[in-house]
Amino acid sequence: MTYAEVIGDPITQSKSPAIHAHWLARSNTKGEYRAHHVTSDELASYFAQRRADPEWSGCNVTMPHKLSVAAHCDRLDPLAEAVGAVNLVVREGEELVGYNVDGPGFLEPLRDRLAQPHLFRMARLLGTGGAARAIALALAHEGFTLVVAGRDPGKSLRMIEALDLPGDHHAAALGQFAQITDFPFDEREGCCDLVINTTPLGMEGFPDLPFDTSHAPPGSVFYDIVTHPIDTPFLRAARRAGFEALDGRAMLLGQAALSFEKLFGEAPDRSADDALRELLA
Structure with missing residues (x-):
C-alpha cells in the first residue's frame, strides 16, 4: 500500500497526519500517511531506506530539516530552489524531487x-x-x-x-x-x-x-x-x-492540499474542510 509521511525533530506536534487521514478517508486512494521522527544525523540513512521502498511516495518536511533536505534530493522545483528550502519531497520515477509549498x-x-x-x-x-x-x-x-x-x-x-x-x-x-x-x-x-x-x-x-x-x-x-x-x-x-x-x-490546509495531490496523485475532497478545521482546533 502506498504511504507518505511527515518527518521532523520533534514530530509529535505535527497536524499533517490528522489532515491527510481525513482526506484519505474521503478518497478512493488506498494509502496511509504517517509521522516519522528523524534527527539531522539520520537524514541520509532515512532517504537511503525510503528510496529502496517502492511503496513510499514521499514526505513532508518540518523543522529543523527544511534547509538540509535539499542535499538529499535529485533535483529541486524552481520555487524550492528560489526559496532555498524544501518542505515536500516526492518520488517521481527514479528521482526524489524537492518542492516548497509554503508560498x-x-x-x-x-x-x-x-x-x-x-x-x-x-x-x-x-x-x-x-x-x-x-x-x-x-x-x-x-x-x-x-x-x-x-x-x-x-x-x-x-x-x-x-x-x-x-x-x-x-x-x-x-x-x-x-x-x-x-x-x-x-x-x-x-x-x-x-x-x-x-x-x-x-x-x-x-x-x-x-x-x-x-x-x-x-x-x-x-x-x-x-x-x-x-x-x-x-x-x-x-x-x-x-x-x-x-x-x-x-496556510496549513493550503499547503497540505498541494502535498496530498503530489503524494497520492489526486486532489483531496475539500467539501468537509469545516469539520477538519474544528478537528485541528
Missing part, C-alpha cells in the same frame, strides 16, 4: 481577495525564517510591497536581496512595531494590507509577539501561521481592534 499554501485563503484590483498592496512581514522567505516570494509576485521585519534589520535586508524580489521593498526592526504609532495611513478604498506573523512568537512555549495594532492600516488582514495554539495573542489583539484575522489552519 502557494499561504496564498490559498487570499485568492478571492487577490483576484480583485487594488490601488496598491502592502504586507508587513514579521520574521526572516524559511517560511518568511517563501511567503515573501509569493507576495512579491502578487504585486505586494513588503516591509520585512526581523530582530536584526540587516538580516531582513539580506533576505530581500538574496530573493531578488520584484519591486521595491523595505527592511525594518521587529522591535519598532511594539510601540504605539500615530502614522497617518492612507484610508482610501481599494488598498490591500496584510500583517503576517511568521515568527514562533506566540507559539506554545514562546513569549508573545510584541506588535501594536496601531501599525496596521485600516482594513488590514492579520495572518498568523502559528498553529499551536490556533488562536494566538496576535490574532486576539487584531480582532479586538476590529481587524480581520486568519489563523494558521488556513
Whole structure:
C-alpha cells in the first residue's frame, strides 16, 4: 500500500497526519500517511531506506530539516530552489524531487481577495525564517510591497536581496512595531494590507509577539501561521481592534492540499474542510 509521511525533530506536534487521514478517508486512494521522527544525523540513512521502498511516495518536511533536505534530493522545483528550502519531497520515477509549498499554501485563503484590483498592496512581514522567505516570494509576485521585519534589520535586508524580489521593498526592526504609532495611513478604498506573523512568537512555549495594532492600516488582514495554539495573542489583539484575522489552519490546509495531490496523485475532497478545521482546533 502506498504511504507518505511527515518527518521532523520533534514530530509529535505535527497536524499533517490528522489532515491527510481525513482526506484519505474521503478518497478512493488506498494509502496511509504517517509521522516519522528523524534527527539531522539520520537524514541520509532515512532517504537511503525510503528510496529502496517502492511503496513510499514521499514526505513532508518540518523543522529543523527544511534547509538540509535539499542535499538529499535529485533535483529541486524552481520555487524550492528560489526559496532555498524544501518542505515536500516526492518520488517521481527514479528521482526524489524537492518542492516548497509554503508560498502557494499561504496564498490559498487570499485568492478571492487577490483576484480583485487594488490601488496598491502592502504586507508587513514579521520574521526572516524559511517560511518568511517563501511567503515573501509569493507576495512579491502578487504585486505586494513588503516591509520585512526581523530582530536584526540587516538580516531582513539580506533576505530581500538574496530573493531578488520584484519591486521595491523595505527592511525594518521587529522591535519598532511594539510601540504605539500615530502614522497617518492612507484610508482610501481599494488598498490591500496584510500583517503576517511568521515568527514562533506566540507559539506554545514562546513569549508573545510584541506588535501594536496601531501599525496596521485600516482594513488590514492579520495572518498568523502559528498553529499551536490556533488562536494566538496576535490574532486576539487584531480582532479586538476590529481587524480581520486568519489563523494558521488556513496556510496549513493550503499547503497540505498541494502535498496530498503530489503524494497520492489526486486532489483531496475539500467539501468537509469545516469539520477538519474544528478537528485541528
